[in-house]
Amino acid sequence: MQRRDLLKSATFAVAAQALGTIATSAQPSAAQTPTSKRLGKIALEEHFMVPEFVPYFEETYPNISPEIAKLGLAALLDLGDHRIEVMDQNGVDYSVLSLSGPGVQIEKDTAVAVKRAKWVNDFLSKEIQKRPTRFGGLAHLAMQNPAEAASELERCIRGLGFQGAMINGQTNGEYLDLDKFSVFWERAAALEAPIYIHPGNPVDHPAMYADHPELWGPVCSWAFETGTHALRLVFAGVFERYPKARVILGHMGETLPLNLWRFDSRWPISHRGSMTLAEPPSFYIKRNIAITTSGVCSDISLRCALDSMGAENVMFSIDYPFEKTPVAAAFIENARITETERQQVASGNAKRILKITRPIGPSA
Amino acid sequence: MQRRDLLKSATFAVAAQALGTIATSAQPSAAQTPTSKRLGKIALEEHFMVPEFVPYFEETYPNISPEIAKLGLAALLDLGDHRIEVMDQNGVDYSVLSLSGPGVQIEKDTAVAVKRAKWVNDFLSKEIQKRPTRFGGLAHLAMQNPAEAASELERCIRGLGFQGAMINGQTNGEYLDLDKFSVFWERAAALEAPIYIHPGNPVDHPAMYADHPELWGPVCSWAFETGTHALRLVFAGVFERYPKARVILGHMGETLPLNLWRFDSRWPISHRGSMTLAEPPSFYIKRNIAITTSGVCSDISLRCALDSMGAENVMFSIDYPFEKTPVAAAFIENARITETERQQVASGNAKRILKITRPIGPSA
Numbered sequence: 082m083q084r085r086d087l088l089k090s091a092t093f094a095v096a097a098q099a100l101g102t103i104a105t106s107a108q109p110s111a112a113q114t115p116t117s118k119r120l121g122k123i124a125l126e127e128h129f130m131v132p133e134f135v136p137y138f139e140e141t142y143p144n145i146s147p148e149i150a151k152l153g154l155a156a157l158l159d160l161g162d163h164r165i166e167v168m169d170q171n172g173v174d175y176s177v178l179s180l181s182g183p184g185v186q187i188e189k190d191t192a193v194a195v196k197r198a199k200w201v202n203d204f205l206s207k208e209i210q211k212r213p214t215r216f217g218g219l220a221h222l223a224m225q226n227p228a229e230a231a232s233e234l235e236r237c238i239r240g241l242g243f244q245g246a247m248i249n250g251q252t253n254g255e256y257l258d259l260d261k262f263s264v265f266w267e268r269a270a271a272l273e274a275p276i277y278i279h280p281g282n283p284v285d286h287p288a289m290y291a292d293h294p295e296l297w298g299p300v301c302s303w304a305f306e307t308g309t310h311a312l313r314l315v316f317a318g319v320f321e322r323y324p325k326a327r328v329i330l331g332h333m334g335e336t337l338p339l340n341l342w343r344f345d346s347r348w349p350i351s352h353r354g355s356m357t358l359a360e361p362p363s364f365y366i367k368r369n370i371a372i373t374t375s376g377v378c379s380d381i382s383l384r385c386a387l388d389s390m391g392a393e394n395v396m397f398s399i400d401y402p403f404e405k406t407p408v409a410a411a412f413i414e415n416a417r418i419t420e421t422e423r424q425q426v427a428s429g430n431a432k433r434i435l436k437i438t439r440p441i442g443p444s445a
Numbered sequence: 446m447q448r449r450d451l452l453k454s455a456t457f458a459v460a461a462q463a464l465g466t467i468a469t470s471a472q473p474s475a476a477q478t479p480t481s482k483r484l485g486k487i488a489l490e491e492h493f494m495v496p497e498f499v500p501y502f503e504e505t506y507p508n509i510s511p512e513i514a515k516l517g518l519a520a521l522l523d524l525g526d527h528r529i530e531v532m533d534q535n536g537v538d539y540s541v542l543s544l545s546g547p548g549v550q551i552e553k554d555t556a557v558a559v560k561r562a563k564w565v566n567d568f569l570s571k572e573i574q575k576r577p578t579r580f581g582g583l584a585h586l587a588m589q590n591p592a593e594a595a596s597e598l599e600r601c602i603r604g605l606g607f608q609g610a611m612i613n614g615q616t617n618g619e620y621l622d623l624d625k626f627s628v629f630w631e632r633a634a635a636l637e638a639p640i641y642i643h644p645g646n647p648v649d650h651p652a653m654y655a656d657h658p659e660l661w662g663p664v665c666s667w668a669f670e671t672g673t674h675a676l677r678l679v680f681a682g683v684f685e686r687y688p689k690a691r692v693i694l695g696h697m698g699e700t701l702p703l704n705l706w707r708f709d710s711r712w713p714i715s716h717r718g719s720m721t722l723a724e725p726p727s728f729y730i731k732r733n734i735a736i737t738t739s740g741v742c743s744d745i746s747l748r749c750a751l752d753s754m755g756a757e758n759v760m761f762s763i764d765y766p767f768e769k770t771p772v773a774a775a776f777i778e779n780a781r782i783t784e785t786e787r788q789q790v791a792s793g794n795a796k797r798i799l800k801i802t803r804p805i806g807p808s809a
Contacts, residue, residue: 254652287651288618289673295680295717296673300708304700305669309653309660316659332707336668336700342743343696344664346768353659379706385749404710 120414120423121442123431125177125219125244126277126331126375126398130157131204133197134184141183141282156402157181160208165215167401171410174428174442176401177217177435178205182249183281185223194223198233206241214445217437219277220246225253227261231268238272244435245274245329250281256310258317270323275371275434277329280307299332299376299403308335311370312344315362316353320369327434328370331398333377338389341366367391371434373398374426378412383426392422396431484778484787485806487795489541489583489608490641490695490739490762494521495568497561498548505547505646520766521545524572529579531765535774538792538806540765541581541799542569546613547645549587558587562597570605578809581801583641584610589617591625595632602636608799609638609693614645620674622681634687639735639798641693644671663696663740663767672699675734676708679726680717684733691798692734695762697741702753705730731755735798737762738790742776747790756786760795 130138156163160178168176180201188194198221209216220237222230237243246269248257255261257278269276280303290296311330320326330337345361358365372390374383375398386395399409413427431437439445494502520527524542532540544565552558562585573580584601586594601607610633612621619625621642633640644667654660675694684690694701705727712726722729736754738747739762750759763773777791795801803809 251652256653258657283652285649285652287653288615288647288649289620289651289670289677293622293677293680295712295715295720296676298715299711300715301673301676304704304707305673306653309665309669312660312665313653313657316657333703336703339697339700339703339746339749340668340741342746343668343741346740346742347663348659351659351662351664356659376710377704377707378710379753381749381752382703382706384752385703385745388745388748389743 119172120427121174122172122397122410122413123175123177123428123435123437123441124173124397124399124401124409125217125329125431125435126279126373127176127178127401128157128181128403129160129178129205129208130154130181131201132158134180134201137184137187138181140187153402160216164401165212167406168215169443171406172414173399173406173410174445175215175217175437177219177244177431178208179219179247179277179279180205180221182247182279184221184249186225186249186252186281188223188225191223191225194225195229195233198223198230199236202233202237202241202243206237206243209242213439214441215443217435218243222246222248224248224255224257224262224265227263227265231265234265234274235268235272238274244437245277247277247279249279250306250310251283254284256313258313258319263322266319266323266326269327270325273325273327273436275327275329277331278307278310279331280304280335282306304332304335307332308337311335311337311366312362315344315365315369316348316356316358318356318358320365321358321360324368326369329373329396329434330370331373331375331400333374333379333382333386334370334372334390337366337370338372338382338386341389367394370394371396371430374409374413375400376404378408380412380417383416383418387418387422387426392425393430393433395426396434397427483536484791485538486536486761486774486777487539487541487792487799487801487805488537488761488763488765488773489581489693489795489799490643490737491540491542491765492521492545492767493524493542493569493572494518494545495565496522498544498565501548501551502545504551517766524580528765529576531770532579533807535770536778537763537770537774538809539579539581539801541583541608541795542572543583543611543641543643544569544585546611546643548585548613550589550613550616550645552587552589555587555589558589559593559597562587562594563600566597566601566605566607570601570607573606577803578805579807581799582607586610586612588612588619588621588626588629591627591629595629598629598638599632599636602638608801609640611641611643613643614670614674615647618648620677622677622683627686630683630687630690633691634689637689637691637800639691639693641695642671642674643695644668644699646670668696668699671696672701675699675701675730676726679708679729679733680712680720680722682720682722684729685722685724688732690733693737693760693798694734695737695739695764697738697743697746697750698734698736698754701730701734702736702750705753731758734758735760735794738773738777739764740768742772744776744781747780747782751782751786751790756789757794757797759790760798761791
């Protein structure tokens with residue numbers, strides 16, 4: 082696809098609609114803190130796009146109105162000065178970048194998926210090398226071939242210096258709790274590489290969403306789909322078998338933090354066949370799942386997440402460019418939490434979980 | 446079905462499994478407060494069963510292991526001394542009773558559904574008359590015929606003195622936001638009768654739950670199904686058209702309280718066709734939806750619910766006999782909330798929302 086065609090594409094309207102206008106996204110927040118009190122932030126659900134991967138995006142998110150596609154496209158394609166300017170004006174020291182989904186996860190040809198995943202990881206690596214104090218990366222993986230995905234994860238972590246991987250929900254209808262993915266979890270655990278499970282659409286269209294297109298996506302279905310995906314991992318015993326496996330969920334935990342008590346209460350009496358767990362579900366959720374604040378700038382929800390998941394498991398993120406950086410930055414700068422919690426959420430937990438040890442930030 | 450057969454039935458294992466043992470459910474809670482500080486409670490997701498409605502229950506919840514069915518059956522069938530004893534020992538002044546679902550909502554013959562709904566409402570009315578200071582009622586309705594359901598709701602509220610109605614999710618695949626149900630919402634709003642939307646199974650089995658029977662039910666799918674049902678009402682404008690319509694959701698709000706900010710943020714950019722709302726989604730959620738604590742005895746979740754929905758919209762409930770009364774009672778007696786909030790949640794909000802004006806409690 083030519084860049085000219087891309088600019089006319091309907092694809093990026095989702096991004097652009099969410100952005101409002103990209104022109105304002107670099108503005109300082111109303112509640113911006115003085116430089117002397119600057120809160121350095123790491124953000125880790127921050128997306129980019131390359132023209133070669135637009136058709137995957139378009140196949141999954143059709144029926145997008147085209148009018149403001151150009152603005153969203155510009156934000157996603159930009160890995161340079163504008164993105165850095167938005168970060169600087171909002172105190173974001175470091176953005177861990179990931180390809181906007183679903184990417185090769187919907188590629189029918191596994192060999193092509195494997196090849197293109199490597200290609201986009203190499204592309205991202207080169208971009209990171211240009212600005213190593215500002216950008217990190219999450220690997221894009223062809224989950225059609227779990228062993229190959231495990232190898233590519235290792236290459237990205239050990240060879241390219243990435244911080245983890247992002248997987249966009251199910252792959253060909255298969256969720257990550259299936260036995261075939263054990264080879265992947267074993268490697269991820271050995272590498273201590275966190276796996277960000279980002280929302281994707283399921284292969285079916287559940288009846289509860291019928292005739293309600295507004296529920297299909299970030300308003301509702303993505304949270305339920307992704308929260309369920311995480312619970313599948315818990316109940317299938319993935320975290321029991323691989324205690325060092327770590328999943329990251331965005332959007333304040335995809336509804337899970339509110340219901341830990343209920344999971345623990347109902348699991349022992351559920352119709353679980355031969356499934357067993359040595360510990361209550363909440364044990365694995367709190368040990369093996371971390372969450373980000375992407376897309377939920379609410380003090381109330383943050384308080385619930387901190388208390389439910391543990392303050393060491395909650396990390397700031399923006400979901401750029403689908404969410405507004407100034408809004409997210411002002412939220413974490415002014416949230417009614419302790420200063421210790423603010424430091425943990427803004428950067429401390431991300432440094433530990435994503436093993437960010439290099440100097441970061443505009444003055445690094 | 447004979448009572449003898451019923452006792453051998455697999456049907457009530459769900460209840461019994463959830464109960465633990467009914468023998469212990471009347472025990473005072475470990476943290477029971479002294480009589481001088483007794484917290485009078487109203488509970489409103491409290492179930493009963495009659496032998497005639499067992500086949501509906503069984504059709505929806507098959508594959509239940511039979512071993513302890515007898516215990517659950519006893520608890521559901523009992524509308525007498527044992528139920529009152531459990532209430533008394535745990536400070537429950539008043540239980541608003543509802544038939545354990547799905548009842549006639551899955552009846553194929555609409556005329557039969559209408560007739561049997563009236564019958565069970567009359568049955569419940571007689572039970573309430575025996576103990577009017579201890580029992581209230583939610584109407585059981587044949588939603589296959591919305592106009593008839595509206596009339597039966599009015600009969601139950603005005604004629605039988607019930608406090609509202611309970612609907613167990615979709616009816617023949619139809620959710621309550623469809624235009625055909627406007628006649629029902631108009632009447633419910635005019636009566637100011639709250640409609641408790643209790644979980645039920647959808648007509649399909651979404652792919653995300655495949656091969657995970659433990660997710661199908663109270664662990665996961667019921668919350669997502671019921672939360673979605675409520676959002677359908679919001680986005681279809683039911684509450685905009687009927688400002689006095691009121692829905693009650695159990696289980697700490699079926700995940701909604703955590704995501705109000707996200708609903709407001711994503712709704713304006715969702716693919717919503719011709720749907721419009723004058724106010725943000727959270728406006729209608731807070732004005733028209735109240736929630737109960739049934740099945741979620743967590744201080745963290747309660748704090749989130751109070752702050753998110755407003756303290757005037759959260760009501761204590763147990764989900765008897767599927768949840769343990771002593772656990773739920775001890776939870777609300779000792780929750781880390783203000784004493785004003787405790788009074789609101791324990792009984793104040795229920796008195797207002799369910800219009801409970803008669804004297805209630807063991808000494809009334």
